[in-house]
Amino acid sequence: MAGLAGRFARRWCSGLLGSPLQVPALGLHVLGPAMLASQKDFNNAVSQVKLLKEDPGNEVKLKLYALYKQATEGPCNVPKPGMLDFINKTKWDAWNALGSLSKEAARQNYVDLVSRLSASSESPSPEAPAADRKQPESDSLVVTSEDGITTIRLNRPAKKNALTTQMYHDIIAALQAASKDESAITVLTGSGDYYCSGNDLTNFTHLPAGGLEEMARSAAALLRDFVNCFIDFPKPLVAVVNGPAVGISVTILGLFDVVYATDRASFHTPFSHLGQSPEGCSSYTFPKIMGSSKAAEMLLFGKKLTAQEACAQGLVTEVFPDGTFQKEVWARLKAYSKLPPNAMRISKQIIRNREKEKLHAVNAEESSVLRERWQSDECMNAIASFLSRKAKL
Numbered sequence: 460m461a462g463l464a465g466r467f468a469r470r471w472c473s474g475l476l477g478s479p480l481q482v483p484a485l486g487l488h489v490l491g492p493a494m495l496a497s498q499k500d501f502n503n504a505v506s507q508v509k510l511l512k513e514d515p516g517n518e519v520k521l522k523l524y525a526l527y528k529q530a531t532e533g534p535c536n537v538p539k540p541g542m543l544d545f546i547n548k549t550k551w552d553a554w555n556a557l558g559s560l561s562k563e564a565a566r567q568n569y570v571d572l573v574s575r576l577s578a579s580s581e582s583p584s585p586e587a588p589a590a591d592r593k594q595p596e597s598d599s600l601v602v603t604s605e606d607g608i609t610t611i612r613l614n615r616p617a618k619k620n621a622l623t624t625q626m627y628h629d630i631i632a633a634l635q636a637a638s639k640d641e642s643a644i645t646v647l648t649g650s651g652d653y654y655c656s657g658n659d660l661t662n663f664t665h666l667p668a669g670g671l672e673e674m675a676r677s678a679a680a681l682l683r684d685f686v687n688c689f690i691d692f693p694k695p696l697v698a699v700v701n702g703p704a705v706g707i708s709v710t711i712l713g714l715f716d717v718v719y720a721t722d723r724a725s726f727h728t729p730f731s732h733l734g735q736s737p738e739g740c741s742s743y744t745f746p747k748i749m750g751s752s753k754a755a756e757m758l759l760f761g762k763k764l765t766a767q768e769a770c771a772q773g774l775v776t777e778v779f780p781d782g783t784f785q786k787e788v789w790a791r792l793k794a795y796s797k798l799p800p801n802a803m804r805i806s807k808q809i810i811r812n813r814e815k816e817k818l819h820a821v822n823a824e825e826s827s828v829l830r831e832r833w834q835s836d837e838c839m840n841a842i843a844s845f846l847s848r849k850a851k852l
């Protein structure tokens with residue numbers, strides 16, 4: 460693995476939590492609001508972090524890091540790392556943002572935060588009724604069934620519905636459940652102003668023990684499983700594209716039966732910019748849908764299409780004015796959902812079945828090419844640029 464990728468992997472692996480994880484495990488005391496946490500409580504909390512069942516995510520890890528530094532060293536008084544040293548700069552910013560917060564208050568905040576994290580990551584007690592148990596989908600995905608339509612809604616509007624690793628798993632589970640439920644039609648849509656900004660680029664920073672190579676291997680396996688679910692989905696699958704779409708949320712549209720878009724939507728596959736290559740079977744479906752040269756402009760050069768252009772090229776079924784988009788689309792889908800479900804399934808099978816074997820082969824090849832790409836300097840540099848906020852689409 461070449462220079463930057465290796466450095467990136469090692470530095471991220473050494474982690475946002477760093478030294479706090481080295482302390483031996485002890486129990487955690489919950490303190491009353493009037494008391495300030497003792498050094499022992501703090502040490503316990505530091506150990507407790509190690510026992511969390513769920514990864515709390517980078518934002519929380521940064522907060523923990525900053526509070527730890529403030530509690531152990533006091534206000535940040537080390538020089539600010541350079542612009543290009545983006546991981547250390549992010550950590551420095553988080554610590555520095557705590558200003559003159561006292562060591563004792565930082566210790567207390569750290570203990571409180573760990574206490575909340577521990578409580579929320581605890582599994583339900585054996586007595587808890589089934590309805591109170593955690594649902595399979597995370598908060599970032601909302602699945603509802605009504606009027607013969609199962610709707611899978613991406614629900615991370617603050618992050619433009621970027622897909623976390625957990626969301627890929629949850630979408631797979633939601634599609635598997637929808638394929639067997641009573642609904643006639645399944646819809647994928649987004650909350651907020653975006654449909655989806657594609658793969659969450661911070662997924663690449665959660666490096667497992669096996670490092671970058673293992674990360675690329677497991678991401679490729681997940682990608683393959685994810686796309687296979689769309690290839691095999693047995694009922695009419697409709698995308699309700701409520702805003703701009705990027706990356707994998709665009710490429711899989713070739714596997715949907717119908718795509719409705721607001722006139723605010725755009726369709727962008729910036730794979731070369733990201734040092735990556737096409738997925739979602741788009742290397743096969745896009746040339747078929749729009750011809751090889753239009754497909755190349757999108758997939759090689761990252762040309763962004765407007766909703767009208769995507770419709771003219773056959774990727775989108777119909778475009779609606781944004782003001783009436785939701786009303787018109789859902790009225791239409793409700794009417795379609797009353798059609799005989801078995802007839803729709805069988806018709807879909809006839810239309811799609813002869814292509815399935817080919818699509819599975821394309822998916823396998825695209826996933827394996829990406830596995831290599833994700834370990835390349837081109838890709839690591841692009842992700843590092845995005846994370847350091849120097850690059851946006």
Ligand SMILES: CCCC/C=C/CC(=O)SCCNC(=O)CCNC(=O)[C@H](O)C(C)(C)COP(=O)(O)OP(=O)(O)OC[C@H]1O[C@@H](n2cnc3c(N)ncnc32)[C@H](O)[C@@H]1OP(=O)(O)O
Pocket residue numbers: 617618619621622627656657658659660661678679681682705706707708729733735738845850851852
């Ligand atoms: C395991 C399977 C892997 C499959 C691989 C698939 C490949 C792809 O999908 S490639 C496409 C990857 N996506 C991108 O490159 C998009 C990156 N995002 C952007 O360029 C911009 O955020 C935007 C053009 C989508 C939106 O710009 P805008 O100025 O309107 O909003 P922001 O302030 O940038 O975004 C708000 C907030 O959301 C975060 N965010 C947005 N998209 C992503 C993303 N893809 N990954 C991670 N985070 C994302 C953005 O950082 C902002 O966060 P903060 O508010 O915390 O700064």
